[in-house]
Amino acid sequence: MNYLAIDASTEACSVALQYQGKRFCRYELSPQSHSKLLLPQVDEVLNEAGVKLKDLDGLIFGRGPGSFTGVRIGIGVAQGLAYSADLPVVGVSTLRTMAQQAFEQHGQSTAVAAIDARMSEIYCGCFKADENGIVQELSSEQVFSPELLAQKLEELSINTSDVAGVGSAWQAYPEQLADCKLTRIDEQVRFPKAEYMLAIGAAAFANGEGVDAALAQPVYVRDTVTWKKLPGRE
Structure with missing residues (x-):
């Protein structure tokens, strides 16, 4: 299946096209x-692949969390493109995308993804790759003070020695996150890249989760106040 992915939810702007088994990517x-x-x-990616938008099977967009303005820009562009070519859409989490990169690029099966949410807070989520190589949530995505992350991970009973830390939060709040002894690869995975939305989005389409462009929705997370524990550890 052939998909276009776009993301504008953070300081980075990226596009990726999966067409006939090849990937064409832009990131800035x-x-x-x-x-x-x-x-x-x-x-650029459509021209490089020699394909028209209408020839694709769906469009994948970064749904957030991140910059409110950036998330809205990304969704607006995704909706416009999808309408023009009558394509279904799927939204993919910003945080999950970075965890997917940690797995695909660095072999880290479990990752804590955290980005700067401003106002002395971070957006954060914990993910683990399944048997199909697609990262899944171990906890619901949340926004909270960076000082609380070590406690949150302890509540989830996560062995941090086997967990990668990715995202811009580690550089934004180095002192507050100093107690989180993770394998930091945040220099390599600082912001989401649309390329790593492709596998997640393709799996969602395969599961019948594609929707009409009019139903594309952002996920801002700031109104999320609960941190769910792993099954059986409530």
């Missing part, structure tokens, strides 16, 4: 420039 750190970059990036 571009705060405040997402609205100018996304469509040219889409044109």
